[in-house]
Amino acid sequence: MPIAREIITPKNEKLNVSRSLNLPHSPGIRAGDLIFLSGMVSVDAATGERSLGTVAHETRQILSNMAHMLESAGSSLERVVKINVLLYDMLEFENMNAVYRQFFPLDPPARTTCGVQLSSGLKVEIECIALA
Amino acid sequence: MAAGYGWPQSVAVRAGGYVFVSGLVAIDPGSGERNNGTLTSEAHRVFRNLKLVLESAGSSLERLVQVHAMIYDRIEYDALNRVYRQYVPDGPPARTVWSVQIIDAFKVQLDAIAVA
Numbered sequence: 082m083p084i085a086r087e088i089i090t091p092k093n094e095k096l097n098v099s100r101s102l103n104l105p106h107s108p109g110i111r112a113g114d115l116i117f118l119s120g121m122v123s124v125d126a127a128t129g130e131r132s133l134g135t136v137a138h139e140t141r142q143i144l145s146n147m148a149h150m151l152e153s154a155g156s157s158l159e160r161v162v163k164i165n166v167l168l169y170d171m172l173e174f175e176n177m178n179a180v181y182r183q184f185f186p187l188d189p190p191a192r193t194t195c196g197v198q199l200s201s202g203l204k205v206e207i208e209c210i211a212l213a
Numbered sequence: 214m215a216a217g218y219g220w221p222q223s224v225a226v227r228a229g230g231y232v233f234v235s236g237l238v239a240i241d242p243g244s245g246e247r248n249n250g251t252l253t254s255e256a257h258r259v260f261r262n263l264k265l266v267l268e269s270a271g272s273s274l275e276r277l278v279q280v281h282a283m284i285y286d287r288i289e290y291d292a293l294n295r296v297y298r299q300y301v302p303d304g305p306p307a308r309t310v311w312s313v314q315i316i317d318a319f320k321v322q323l324d325a326i327a328v329a
Contacts (some may be wrong), residue, residue: 083230083328083329084230084231084328084329085328086276086278086328088304104294105294105297105298105301105305105308106280106305106306106307106308107304107305107306107307108307109307110278110279110306110307112231112278112326112328113230113231113328115278117278117279117306117307117326118307119307119308119309120308120309120310165309167309167311195311195313197311197312197313198286198287198312199287199312200287200290206309208307208309210279
């Protein structure tokens with residue numbers, strides 16, 4: 082029996098950046114017992130606009146939106162198993178961690194953090210795999 | 214595709230109903246030659262290779278669930294997207310684009326997870 086594959090979208094349509102920016106990816110895919118989310122950047126949940134700011138601000142906005150995205154699919158931040166964090170500069174690692182800890186206070190998921198180039202002046206991008 | 218270069222990795226591993234594909238670069242699957250070129254030409258080659266690998270494993274591009282699209286420079290983001298959408302036109306997989314250094318002067322590398 083092959084694993085079922087299903088597209089997942091946020092209940093708040095403003096957070097569906099794939100659609101609003103016409104990008105060739107889905108917000109997330111559920112495949113069997115796992116949910117795979119595309120890389121998320123800081124977007125204002127009320128307007129759908131990118132919300133540029135400090136690493137702390139962007140991290141908080143992304144993880145709030147990620148919680149919404151996962152909850153839209155019946156999952157939650159507590160069910161994340163792997164996270165990849167992309168930062169524009171590794172110098173900001175601890176600034177990201179300070180906010181990150183608030184979202185994952187206990188038994189945090191496996192994580193990799195890399196310093197990479199990002200688009201449009203954004204400082205943080207986060208993707209994850211979670212249990213459905 | 215990787216075996217020919219003696220890299221210590223499998224092209225893909227099937228496990229638990231999923232197929233995990235190693236990072237693929239623009240290598241000619243017939244000759245093993247590196248097809249270094251523009252980001253556009255490399256992306257076409259890599260997607261054709263990905264299709265080949267997935268179909269060999271009993272999966273397909275339509276069954277992709279997550280892709281890491283690695284490009285050598287963020288300035289090529291739109292060039293990548295133009296090729297990308299041709300291969301996954303409907304219900305595309307979750308994706309993150311990583312701008313990183315890639316082996317052998319390649320401009321694009323895709324790694325992927327699909328359902329078998």
